[in-house]
Amino acid sequence: MLITFNNKLKIIMSLTSYLGEIFGGVKSLLTGMRVTTSYFIRPSTIVTQKYPENRKTLKMYEGFKGEVVLVHNEKNEHKCTGCGICEINCPNGTIEIIAKQIVTEDGKKKKVIDKHIYRLGMCSFCGLCVKTCPSKALAFGSEFEHAVFDRSKLTKTLNNDGSTLMKGVEE
Amino acid sequence: MPFDIYDFSTLTEAIDLSLRASMPAFWAVVIEFSIIGVVFLAAYALLGLGLVYAERKVCALMQNRLGPNRVGPFGLFQTVADIIKLLFKELIQIKQADKLLFNLAPFIVILGSLLAFGAIPFAKGLHAVDLNIGVFYVMAVSSIGVVGILLAGWSSNSKYSLLGAMRIGAQIVSYELSVGMALVTMVVFAGTLQLSEIVELQREGWFIVRGHIPAVIAFIVLLIAGTAETNRGPFDLAEAESELTAGFHTEYSGMKFAFFFLAEFMNMFVVAAIATTLFWGGWMPLHFGKWEAFNHIMDFIPPIVWFFGKMAVIIYLIMLFKWTFPRLRIDQLLTLEWKYLLPINLFNILLMAFIVLMGWHW
Numbered sequence: 001m002l003i004t005f006n007n008k009l010k011i012i013m014s015l016t017s018y019l020g021e022i023f024g025g026v027k028s029l030l031t032g033m034r035v036t037t038s039y040f041i042r043p044s045t046i047v048t049q050k051y052p053e054n055r056k057t058l059k060m061y062e063g064f065k066g067e068v069v070l071v072h073n074e075k076n077e078h079k080c081t082g083c084g085i086c087e088i089n090c091p092n093g094t095i096e097i098i099a100k101q102i103v104t105e106d107g108k109k110k111k112v113i114d115k116h117i118y119r120l121g122m123c124s125f126c127g128l129c130v131k132t133c134p135s136k137a138l139a140f141g142s143e144f145e146h147a148v149f150d151r152s153k154l155t156k157t158l159n160n161d162g163s164t165l166m167k168g169v170e171e
Numbered sequence: 172m173p174f175d176i177y178d179f180s181t182l183t184e185a186i187d188l189s190l191r192a193s194m195p196a197f198w199a200v201v202i203e204f205s206i207i208g209v210v211f212l213a214a215y216a217l218l219g220l221g222l223v224y225a226e227r228k229v230c231a232l233m234q235n236r237l238g239p240n241r242v243g244p245f246g247l248f249q250t251v252a253d254i255i256k257l258l259f260k261e262l263i264q265i266k267q268a269d270k271l272l273f274n275l276a277p278f279i280v281i282l283g284s285l286l287a288f289g290a291i292p293f294a295k296g297l298h299a300v301d302l303n304i305g306v307f308y309v310m311a312v313s314s315i316g317v318v319g320i321l322l323a324g325w326s327s328n329s330k331y332s333l334l335g336a337m338r339i340g341a342q343i344v345s346y347e348l349s350v351g352m353a354l355v356t357m358v359v360f361a362g363t364l365q366l367s368e369i370v371e372l373q374r375e376g377w378f379i380v381r382g383h384i385p386a387v388i389a390f391i392v393l394l395i396a397g398t399a400e401t402n403r404g405p406f407d408l409a410e411a412e413s414e415l416t417a418g419f420h421t422e423y424s425g426m427k428f429a430f431f432f433l434a435e436f437m438n439m440f441v442v443a444a445i446a447t448t449l450f451w452g453g454w455m456p457l458h459f460g461k462w463e464a465f466n467h468i469m470d471f472i473p474p475i476v477w478f479f480g481k482m483a484v485i486i487y488l489i490m491l492f493k494w495t496f497p498r499l500r501i502d503q504l505l506t507l508e509w510k511y512l513l514p515i516n517l518f519n520i521l522l523m524a525f526i527v528l529m530g531w532h533w
Contacts, residue, residue: 022511029496036233036495048236 060142065125068118069141070158077166079137082113086129094122121154135169177473180296207299220250222436233494260425272326277430279319284437286312291444292366294454294474305366306354317343320419327422335418338408345508349396352516356389356523357449370453377452385523390450392516397442404493443485454478
C-alpha cells in the first residue's frame with residue numbers, strides 16, 4: 001500500500017494531537033494535585049474553628065447579622081424617632097413600636113418611643129428595617145448565641161431603660 | 172543480612188512447634204487456622220477503621236477544614252463511635268427485594284476483599300498464604316467483589332441501585348484489563364508470580380527504579396486503574412451521590428451498609444499493598460547502592476514499618492485523586508480506559524518484553 005506524503009502528515013498530526021492531549025491532561029491534573037497537597041501540608045490554611053473552645057476569643061466578622069439592635073451611645077441616647085417605618089417594612093411583623101406623649105421643656109407635646117419591641121423568634125434577618133431606617137438608629141449586632149429555655153425571652157425591648165432621643169436627629 | 176533480625180517466621184515456627192508438642196497434628200492445624208483467621212479479621216476491621224479516619228482527616232485538610240476532632244484526642248475514636256452506631260441500627264428489610272440475594276451481597280463483597288487481603292506479604296515471614304501464583308490469585312479474588320455489587324444492585328429492586336450496579340459492571344470490566352496488564356508488565360520483568368519472591372528480588376533495588384520507564388508507566392496505570400477498580404473518586408459513578416443517591420447500596424442500612432463501606436476501603440488497601448509489593452519493594456528497606464552506613468541504619472527499621480509507610484504514601488495518593496478531581500462521566504470513563512490506558516499499556520508490555528529479551532533488566 002502506498003502512503004502518500006499527505007497521509008503521512010495526517011497520521012503524524014493525529015498522533016501528536018493524541019500525545020498532546022495526554023500530556024495536557026496530565027499537566028492540568030498535576031496542577032490540581034499541587035493545590036490540594038499544598039493545603040494538606042500546611043494546616044495553617046484551615047479556616048474552620050473549634051467553636052465552644054474559642055468562645056472567649058471568637059470575634060464575628062463585620063456585617064454579620066446576629067440580631068437587630070438599637071444603637072445607644074455612652075450617654076444612653078438613641079436615634080429612634082418612633083416614625084414606625086421599620087414596623088411597616090418588616091415582612092414578618094417582628095417589630096412593634098409603642099409610642100408615648102411627653103411634654104418638652106418649652107411646653108410642647110411630643111411623640112417619642114416608649115418601647116421598641118423586637119421579636120427575635122420571628123425575625124428572618126432580611127435587614128429591611130436596618131436599611132430603611134431614616135435616622136440610622138437600627139443596626140445588626142454580632143451576638144449569635146440566642147438559645148433560651150422560654151420562647152417569651154425572644155421578645156426583646158430594644159431601647160434601654162430611661163434612654164432618650166439623641167439631640168439633633170429630628171432636624 | 173542484618174534486617175533478618177525481624178524475621179517473623181521464627182515466632183510462627185515457635186508457636187507451631189509448641190502446639191504440635193502438646194496435641195495431635197490435626198488439632199494443631201485447626202488452632203493455627205483459627206488464630207490466623209481471628210488475627211486477619213481483627214486486622215481487617217482495625218485497618219478499615221483507621222482508613223476511614225485517615226480519609227476523613229485527609230479530605231478535611233485538603234478542604235481547609237479540621238475534620239473529626241470531638242471523639243477522643245484528634246477525633247481518633249470517631250470511626251469507632253460510628254461503627255457502634257451502625258451496629259445498633261436497624262437492618263431494614265425491603266419488601267420488594269430478593270431476600271436471599273439482598274442479604275448475601277454484602278458478604279460476597281467483603282469476602283472478595285478479605286481473600287485478597289490474606290495473600291499480602293506484610294513483612295518477612297508475616298504472610299498467611301505464600302502462593303506461587305500470588306499475583307494471579309489477588310487479581311482473581313479481588314474481582315469477586317463486583318459480583319456482590321451487581322447482586323446488590325439487582326436484588327434491591329430500585330432504579331438507583333440498578334443504575335449504579337450497571338455502571339460499575341461496565342467500569343470494572345474495562346479497568347480490570349488495565350490492572351491486569353500493568354501487573355503482567357511487572358510479572359514479565361520479575362519472571363515470577365510469587366509475591367514473596369517478587370519482594371526478595373527487590374533486595375538490591377526497587378522495581379520502580381530498576382524497571383526503566385515501563386515500570387514507571389505501569390505504576391501510574393496501576394494507580395489510575397486501581398482507583399477505578401475500587402470505585403473511588405473520581406471514578407465513583409457507581410454511587411455518584413448527586414445523581415443516584417448512593418448507587419448500588421441505596422437500599423442498605425446499618426451493618427450491611429457498613430460492609431460495603433469497609434470493603435471499599437479495604438479494596439483501596441489491597442490495591443496500595445499490591446502496588447507497594449510490585450513496585451516499591453514491599454517490606455524491603457530503602458537502600459542506595461554504595462552508602463553502606465545509610466543502608467545499615469535503614470535495615471534497623473522493622474520491615475512492617477517500611478511496608479505500612481510505603482502503603483501510606485500510595486493511599487495518600489489515591490485519596491488525593493478523590494479529593495482533587497471531579498467525577499468523570501460514564502463516556503469519559505470508558506474513553507479513558509479504551510482509548511488511552513489500554514493502548515499505552517499494550518505498548519508498555521511490548522517495551523518491557525523487549526527490555527527483558529535484550530537482558531537489560533538485571
